[in-house]
Amino acid sequence: MTARVLSIAGSDPSGGAGIQADLKSIAAVGGYGMAAIAALTAQNTHGVRSVHVPPAAFLAEQLDAVADDIEIDAVKLGMLANAEVIGVVAEWLARVRPPVVVLDPVMVATSGDRLLAPEAEQAMRQLLPLADLVTPNLAELAVLAGLGGGSGDAAPPVASTWAEAIAQAETVSARFGVRVLAKGGHLGGDTAPDALVDAASATTVEFPGERIETTATHGTGCSLSSAIATLAAEGGADGRAAAAGGADGDGGNTGERGDPWPTAVAEARRWLRESLRHGEALGVGGGHGPISHFAGLWARGGTRTAPTPAEVEAEWWASIRGIRDDIDALPFIRGLADGTLAREPFLGYLAQDAHYLRDYARVLAEASRLAPDAAGQAFWANSAHGSIIGELELHTGWLGREAGTETSAPPDATTTAYLDHLLATAQRGDHAVLVAALLPCFWIYTDLGERLAAGGFGEAALDPAHPYASWLATYADPGFAVATREAIGFVTRAAAGATPEHRERMHRAFVASARHELAFFAAPLAARAEPVDGESHAAAVTA
């Protein structure tokens, strides 16, 4: 499921924090991001210049517009600016009850600028019980720990040790019935630990971590909370059921899979840390720059779209256009089509083809062995069988009938070169590259056979009395065309799913084989190549 996650937060036009960071973070960890803008800031990587808060009634309209139409799997709350905005959000949450609510109690920006009116801090008391998780930094944690504690609600000092921070988180968690992720990003020293504190289950899960040396920390809090909300929704966290002690009957999906929150936090932190490491490389701004939200995705998935199998088919076929034209123009093909080709070069060609088919069958069998799935395994094995049958038929047919000098010739240099290419490709063990190398033999022959049978090279090829009629019929066989379609399907699907580099290696193997096809058709009428000696690789394997 793709989690549909709504951020209710402020806008940061520089793109590193606020809703801009939220939308990137949600997408980066696999969710569908939505955003209702609660406040606008004029800020950059140096700091916040000013804040504009649109009428709270308009925020209410945005929230209802989304909720009336879209199922919301998680909500992330960020900069809510003032008590009136907090009131609107609290009312909406109480009414709509989204299954996952993560509250990032944004009060002060990384730059030190205030993002929440001081008099609105008390209003946070309404929101905390409506959240499943609250993610304060150390300063915010101290403010929250001072809420609703009596004695004039004086906030304790900001924690200066990690133990103090965890104690404050326990206070907040117990008092408001909410999980607390205490964040140690602002703790001095060379560590950046976080801790997930849940007073209800009396558990504290620590997330230790080395501090990453970087200036690109703008929006880390926004990004982390959005990622956690998304991952918690995808991991099956259900705030209502959990808060109600499993009143929905199944404990909010937490029973079978275990508590999804520590898992969501751990994965969100791994993603955040990877993104932190690549932030400076973005070169955005002269102050505290943004993290690189998609760094991992870009590195592992790439940034270019992949072609469809149909596009690969069209591109690859077009890329050997010149080779195909050269084949069409060969005297051997012309003579084959009109029946004027002399018997000796034709039989010489068939003898080489018999050598070729035997090893081609071996390479097809290797493609079957390497195939990633049963369908491919069966197809390539079946093709290996077909190739061997084709070779045997040549011997019982053309070559058997006309036993003579040419039919017992060893593999010549052209045949050997083609087979060496295929055998070496098989040896490298990459299935996708191997089947790309195997494809021209299917594709070029089917295309030639179909065009010969359709009179594309003249009417003579259609004459039943054509001297090579039975040979021509083999390649116009509809069964062969079906196999070729299947082979094209296997190869182009593999290419479409491959990385650009892998696809390029497949394409090179494909073009190399197409060139060998051209040479193979040219050889019978070319100046006779010297037979290679029996020690050659192909001949040795064939023998």
Ligand SMILES: Nc1ncnc2c1ncn2[C@@H]1O[C@H](COP(=O)(O)OP(=O)(O)OP(=O)(O)O)[C@@H](O)[C@H]1O
């Ligand atoms: N230099 C760093 N190296 C590793 N992790 C960091 C670093 N800085 C922040 N973090 C992590 O980033 C997350 C946000 O922490 P932080 O305490 O900075 O929150 P915040 O102040 O709310 O963030 P923001 O900068 O958005 O206001 C936490 O998981 C924290 O551990």
Ligand SMILES: Cc1ncc(CO)c(N)n1
């Ligand atoms: C809009 C906005 N929200 C949150 C933060 C906290 O980093 C920020 N700087 N700006």
